[in-house]
Amino acid sequence: MATSPVAPSPVGIPRSRVRQLMAASVGNVVEWFDWYTYSFLAIYFSKQIFPDTGDSLVPLLSSFAVFAVGFFMRPLGGLVVGAFADRFGRKAAMTFTIILMGAGSLLLAVTPTYAAAGLLAPIILVLARLIQGLSVGGEFAAATTFLVESAPPGRRGLFSSFQYVSTTIGQLLASGLAAVLANVLSDGDMNSYGWRIPFVIGAVISLVGLWIRKGAEETSTVAEDIRQGRVERPKMFEFLLRYPTKAALIVGITVAGTVSYYTWTTFLPTYAQLTVKFDKAASLEVGTISLLFFMILQPLLGMLSDKVGRRPMLIAFGLGFLILPVPLLGMLSNSFASLLLIQCLGMVFLACYTSIAAAINSELFPTRVRAAGVGFPYSLTVAIFGGTAPLIGTALQDAKAMYLFPWYVSALALVSTCVYVFALKETKDQPLA
Template structure:
């Protein structure tokens, strides 16, 4: 029997064509993968272009690289602003409008990075251009989660919101893998000197081109927000209306996200570095382990989404949070310089993490009515990610430098326990219709 759940159309009022679920899924997923390719390409290739954009400090060759990662952090803290602004666009102008803006901004930022002049030729203009590019990309990626995640959830058929939600992190992981793969391919095909002079720019030009492809796919998608009520244009929500009218839901978003984002960035981004710093793990082997575990992680997501549609959201969330609260310390203590120790720890964490990531989009979306759903999710989610997820590598390294490396696993465990308490009070929404 065909799926006939109503979805608002982006076509003329007389066009009654039902939306293609596959096209809707592709519009969100492919565009999101492109967004994250552009975002992660910066961190993978920073080591090659740092010397080109920033001057070296007196006798310190690490100054350019540190400056480059400082710019990366600046982009990270633009995400809450992007979540608020692009969320407002999604709630006022429609989800498709916001998705169009975010991918255009990410592509423009990627192109600007590719065209960033060198410090040797333009002086201070070089780092200024790079900062502007990352500010634009920070706003873009901050708005992408809110717009793309609710677009996925609102496009899903009955009983399939969890499954559609899972493709948020499938596409995020694919974007990350694509960025590392293209970076590795360029590094293998070019000499280190060629990579440093011009090779790194190719990856960002590819990102700009991929953004155009993603834009084309998204332009063919259909709107999921009903922009009219009873034949009249719907009143546009205020910029801070979601925070003002739904403070409890906004705080719940923060509690839902705090432990999960710390666990996510620890296991998907920081764990290889943690193994190198604390166990002397080989850098090349760490990259292989990271790639294998990320591919495994992507395959797990649809399974988690499907399971949540059958048993509910809360069992998965509670399993994730309690699992990490109990096992984060012993798992991180199992990391040694042996290849399979890190692979086992990373994959075990990915299994637990799937209890959150596969349904993050739908859990957040089911808390808010459609009118303020994007802005209601975008700002508190992005702010919490910036505070806890974005700082995970820094805090882990700081604990090591302070001589208390053993405290970082406890930090992960305690924050996951906080999220566990939040999950206990969450209402179960899997069987309820999504409020339009």
């Protein structure tokens, strides 16, 4: 995408490029603030929405099951919204996804309790998560390709890193607000109404993201070529029919990344509460600090990948999570410093994956089918292995077998490490097709 010769920003990126980063990132912040608020506050609202059977873990298990259900809408979002982005442009798709996320957040905010509405309460909760799952799957497909296509030569790793910079900002806002509410309000107030506050805020700020995205510039010429009759409209599954090996590669790349990501950034505070009786409020504070550290790592490692390549970064991540989960989680104690050290150390290796996930995925497919080609296999893998991580961990705790969870993470890391070493070619210097 051509840019006018304006003065560069302080980091050497033309201001027009900065506007592109903001358009993708601000909307992404809204998307993920809403998405993660659910996970951080599930431990508070679970007994309000689901019937209490007398087993304290059953409502929480139900909440994480709905969390997983939301993930299973993500492949549909990646496919449908990805195909929409390939046909009509990235900007139009990103506008659609943020409207969906705001609607889902508002629905969560007004979900009635089980005591007030009976089975209607969990039904509304499931509907809201389905809407959000569709939105998040489509958001990754559209925003990922938009970011990478906006990057100048030699900066795709840096631009790619803003996918998780913005995701982490959304998480930080969600975690930080949850921590503040948990410290300011009593457990009774959090259980009754406090958990609704962030969802209301998410619905409101989605309007801000919508406004900012209106100023974005389109990065794909395919939509205009289709309108002018110069090319045929890409078919829904064209990416799979023409590039099945590349679709399979994205699955292999993502397996370890997604289970490690949702374990370390989302489930670890709950894991600490379940295994060593870690204080709820303190675990949210640790999560907020470690997420800030994680966010800072993204552009640094993204720039590093533009120098050394994508494969070395992915191999470092794979080996780290092949070796570290069992000893690190085994060291966890009811200590603030212990949880903080374990979470930050894991995030150093995790950032070797997250900082370049958008780049490596986008570099595999041509522009014509890039959004759907990236969105569907990625979101399908995240649904199967990422969205189920909290559910599997909680279920193992319920079965008195939580010691198996770190081994599960390491086993999936072995799968992806083999892909990085034996099947993946370096894409850093390849031009986008």
